[in-house]
Amino acid sequence: MNGPGEAAEADIGLAGGKGIGIIFRKGMEVARAPEAGMVDALCEEIRRFKWG
Secondary structure (H helix, E strand, C coil), X not given: CCCHHHHHHCCEEEEEECCEEEEXXXXXXXXXXXXXXXXXXXXXXXXXXXXX
């Protein structure tokens, strides 16, 4: 992803900047995570997406 616009178009996307990551699902912002926890937060959202 290059930024919020592209992340918003994905099934699941992550846009990061200035110490925070924003996670999108199907165009909607679903979570924010500090930079240190972005990957863990993204993995958790993928699990929710895949397994409900």
